[in-house]
Amino acid sequence: MNKSEPKPSSALVLSSPTQFNQFFVWREFVFGAIAGAFGEGALHPIDTIKTRIQSQAIFTGSKNQKSILQMVRTVWTSDGLRGFYRGIGPGVTGSLATGATYFGVIESTKKWIEVSHPSLEGHWAHFIAGAVGDTLGSFVYVPCEVIKQRMQIQGTRKYWSSIMLKNTNQLKPGFQMYGYYPGMFQAGCSIWKEQGLRGLYTGYWSTLARDVPFAGLMVTFYEALKDLSDFGKRNFFSHSNYNVNSSVEGLLLGGLAGGFAAYLTTPLDVIKTRLQVQGTATRYSGWLDAVYRIWLAEGAKGMFRGSIPRISWYIPASALTFMTVEFLRENFGQKLNDNSNFKEISSISIEKKEFQEAS
DSSP states (O other): OOTTSOOOOHHHHHHHHHHHHHHOOHHHHHHHHHHHHHHHHHHHHHHHHHHHHHHHHHHHOSSSOOOHHHHHHHHHHHHTHHHHTTTHHHHHHHHHHHHHHHHHHHHHHHHHHHHHOGGGTTHHHHHHHHHHHHHHHHHHHHHHHHHHHHHHHHOSHHHHHHHHHSOGGGSOTTOOOOOOOSSHHHHHHHHHHHHHHHHHTTTHHHHHHHHHHHHHHHHHHHHHHHHHHHHHHHHHSTTOOOOOOHHHHHHHHHHHHHHHHHHHTHHHHHHHHHHHHSTTSOSSSSHHHHHHHHHHHHHHHHHTTTHHHHHHHHHHHHHHHHHHHHHHIIIIIHHHHHHHHHHHHHHHHHHHHHHHHHO
């Protein structure tokens, strides 16, 4: 080899795969999917109560709406335990997609923003990463959410028939509702047949209007609380032998972050729910019309209807989700990193050996 020619550096050989592994943290997609499905499955009954409370005005108007305890009693009396778990299939499916993109894109996007746009690092990077991740997951999540919520308000076939046939004088004149959905796939096919793709993506923009700020706020609150926790450890417990497990920290801080974000975005959730469950009976012609009509008929109370069950769902759901992710990171992430580093070191040795032989 000619000495005047520059020698190739082993760092250059690894630059492409190293950057890829640095910015695209694939394991976070898997961890997020598992955590999202786990949280949704465990707390689906609370979400059912929230959905029914928020949507009951569509059937009976703004008067005589049931409280949380009254709604729990209604579901138990009419549908039994099965009623609380209606729609769990599409709920878990949507959470798999959202959890995967949320945590996967958060890590990769956050790293990319902090390196390529240092001025946006910190909480802005966390907010943007969370918003982008949730937006990508919405393509799968929204159709699942439409199906899930319609199945939740239907309950059992007997209950749905009684709603449609009994007390018709309480329903809006000319009110028409969709038929009963025995399962997830039947619901999807029925909505497609009656309304096409537009029906499956009903309330898509209202879902983004809720989830983008929610996702951004939740990850921002979580990272801020982690920073606050680290500050406390350094300044007040630096000499203590007591260490908080990362899973426990994820449980506590994740619950708080989810609760704060959930309450602040409750009005957006009310609008989204009513637009998605109304079907072809267009009580609200659009997002702004829903805001206007709900505020006019029910005031601030209507905008925050279902906030208690929403918070009650998101605190444990977020706690379980972040706890699961931190547990998986702590127990499996390091092993994956060690394996990755071993492969990179082996690759460097091989490249150096081949280079020396060529010289």
